[in-house]
Amino acid sequence: MATYILWGAELILCASLVVVLAGKNLFRKFPFFFLYLILVLAIGLIRMYVYAFKLDQYFALYWYTQFLSVAVGHAVLWEIYQQSLRDYPGTLKIARVLVSTLFAGALILALVNAFTGEASALIRSSVAFERNLRALQGALLTLLLALIGHYAIPLGRNLWGLILGYGFYIGVSVVTLTLRSYLGVSFDVWWHYLQLSSYLIALSIWLPALWVYAPNPKPDVAIRLEEDYEILAERTYRAIGKARNSLLRLLES
Amino acid sequence: MILALILIATGLGLVGLLIFLSSREGVHCSYQADPTLVSLLDAGGTLNSQRLAERIFSKADLEFILREAPSIQQELLRERRGIALYWIGQSRNSARAIMRFHTRISRIQTTLRPGLEFKLAANYYAFLAACLLAEFSIWLWGPSVSRKIIPTLMATGDRMRLVSEALFGRFDPVFQEKIRNRQAGQFHAK
Numbered sequence: 001m002a003t004y005i006l007w008g009a010e011l012i013l014c015a016s017l018v019v020v021l022a023g024k025n026l027f028r029k030f031p032f033f034f035l036y037l038i039l040v041l042a043i044g045l046i047r048m049y050v051y052a053f054k055l056d057q058y059f060a061l062y063w064y065t066q067f068l069s070v071a072v073g074h075a076v077l078w079e080i081y082q083q084s085l086r087d088y089p090g091t092l093k094i095a096r097v098l099v100s101t102l103f104a105g106a107l108i109l110a111l112v113n114a115f116t117g118e119a120s121a122l123i124r125s126s127v128a129f130e131r132n133l134r135a136l137q138g139a140l141l142t143l144l145l146a147l148i149g150h151y152a153i154p155l156g157r158n159l160w161g162l163i164l165g166y167g168f169y170i171g172v173s174v175v176t177l178t179l180r181s182y183l184g185v186s187f188d189v190w191w192h193y194l195q196l197s198s199y200l201i202a203l204s205i206w207l208p209a210l211w212v213y214a215p216n217p218k219p220d221v222a223i224r225l226e227e228d229y230e231i232l233a234e235r236t237y238r239a240i241g242k243a244r245n246s247l248l249r250l251l252e253s
Numbered sequence: 254m255i256l257a258l259i260l261i262a263t264g265l266g267l268v269g270l271l272i273f274l275s276s277r278e279g280v281h282c283s284y285q286a287d288p289t290l291v292s293l294l295d296a297g298g299t300l301n302s303q304r305l306a307e308r309i310f311s312k313a314d315l316e317f318i319l320r321e322a323p324s325i326q327q328e329l330l331r332e333r334r335g336i337a338l339y340w341i342g343q344s345r346n347s348a349r350a351i352m353r354f355h356t357r358i359s360r361i362q363t364t365l366r367p368g369l370e371f372k373l374a375a376n377y378y379a380f381l382a383a384c385l386l387a388e389f390s391i392w393l394w395g396p397s398v399s400r401k402i403i404p405t406l407m408a409t410g411d412r413m414r415l416v417s418e419a420l421f422g423r424f425d426p427v428f429q430e431k432i433r434n435r436q437a438g439q440f441h442a443k
Contacts, residue, residue, distance in 0.1 A: 090365035097367045135260050138267045145270045149277075150374060151360040152353060167271045174264030182257050219361055229362045233355070233369045 006196040007048055013203035014041045017210065024213055026158070032079040033162060036072045043069060063126045070133045076166065077140055083159050084144060087219055091151045098143050106136055131177035138174045141167050156216040161209020165202035172198035330395050337391045345384040352377050 018037050021027045027034035043065045050058050081099075085092040145167070148155065155163070172194060180191040308314075318329050355373070359365050 088360045090362040091360045093363075093365050094367045094370055131260065135263055138263050142263070142267050142270060145267075145274060149270075149274055151356045153360065164271055164275065167267055171264045171266075171268035171271070174267070175261050178257050178260040178264070182254075229359065229364045229366075233359065233366065233373060 003051075003192070003196070004048075006193070006200060007044070010196065010200050010203060011041065011044050011048070013200065013207060014044065017203060017207050020207065020210060026210060026213060029158070029213070029215075030079060030083075030162065032072070032075040036069075036076050039072055040069060063130075066126075066130060067133075070130060070137075073137060073166075073170075076162075077137055080141075080159070080163055080166070081144055083216065084148060084153060084155060084163075087216070088151065088153055091147055091153065095144070095147055098147075099140065102136075102139060102143065125181060127177055127181045131174065131181055134170055134173045134177060138170045141170060154217045157212075157214035158210050159216055161205055165205035165209070168205065169198050169202040334391060334395055338388055341384055341388050341391070345381065348377075348380060348384075 014037060018034070018041060021030070021034050021037070047058070047061065047065065050061050081095065085095055141163070145163070147153070176191050176194045176198075180187050315326070315329065315333075318326055359370060
């Protein structure tokens with residue numbers, strides 16, 4: 001019964017969000033997120049029907065649709081990156097380097113696993129596979145949040161709400177999927193309710209955040225220091241570097 | 254098991270970072286109040302307080318009190334500790350303001366060099382850690398014993414001041430005036 005209540009609430013909130021985005025033309029601003037919501041809504045309805053009337057087919061359906069949802073989730077992440085850093089070419093440059101490094105690392109790890117024969121074990125276990133995909137999303141989002149914090153990038157209410165809700169859902173998913181893959185079926189009931197509840201919380205964050213259109217604030221100053229960037233950075237670096245070195249010497253002495 | 258711990262840390266770290274950024278003011282608001290640039294104008298004054306720092310951490314007053322009025326020694330040490338912690342907090346805030354100013358410029362620069370930015374960030378966070386260490390040391394042992402760490406912080410303060418001056422020397426005078434006006438406006442508003 002509790003499952004149906006959570007499920008129903010999730011579908012109502014998701015449908016409301018789709019209506020809000022469509023009614024306020026916000027789907028033009030966040031097209032991938034809108035597509036993602038429609039997909040989640042459709043998947044939710046299909047899953048509910050299968051769960052109620054064809055339970056034996058439910059688990060196969062769950063994993064196929066879950067991977068589809070994760071794949072579209074990567075497109076939502078790309079949209080979040082693109083919207084957050086659009087007006088900040090310097091930070092975008094750093095983000096490209098970091099994301100490329102992260103993907104290169106993930107690729108190397110996958111190749112190493114393939115040669116050592118661990119990849120097949122990962123593919124065999126759907127939970128572990130989804131966990132790895134969610135962990136990659138979590139790492140990408142953490143990277144973006146670190147850049148937003150370090151470069152003090154201001155975000156509009158819509159985008160911040162989107163990041164907050166999606167980040168919360170991914171964070172909880174990584175933890176619960178990890179626990180599920182290590183604790184096994186004994187954690188199944190907890191995992192099921194935690195997944196449903198965390199998505200319900202994410203939807204509850206998204207709905208008020210996207211209720212009214214609030215664009216990202218534009219940088220209000222155009223500082224023309226293009227030719228001076230290197231000098232500026234070198235000086236700041238030298239100042240902090242010397243301080244750090246002298247402190248290290250002090251600690252070592 | 255190690256992989257599980259790493260993954261759980263990743264998930265919890267992400268949720269923690271979201272909560273931290275949500276609690277910080279200004280993540281999702283505009284530039285109307287710009288304390289970073291305003292505090293940078295004050296940074297020179299704070300960073301230039303080398304003489305003040307030398308006095309706070311010197312042993313001369315403590316020796317004098319020990320000689321003339323040993324009964325108030327504890328009171329002096331307690332007050333010195335408070336002042337020393339306040340001074341480090343000010344130095345850290347000034348360094349933070351300069352770094353924020355740097356990031357505010359670099360984030361819109363197409364000529365930005367990621368390698369240099371990574372090194373700069375690493376050094377800056379190491380400095381913040383040093384401040385934390387000094388604060389802990391003062392809180393634990395008092396300013397007189399901790400003075401070994403303080404010269405390093407003072408040297409950093411001087412360097413930060415030099416950077417601050419260099420930045421403002423290169424700055425567009427019209428924009429500099431705009432910041433000062435904004436600062437004056439904020440004072441009037443108060």
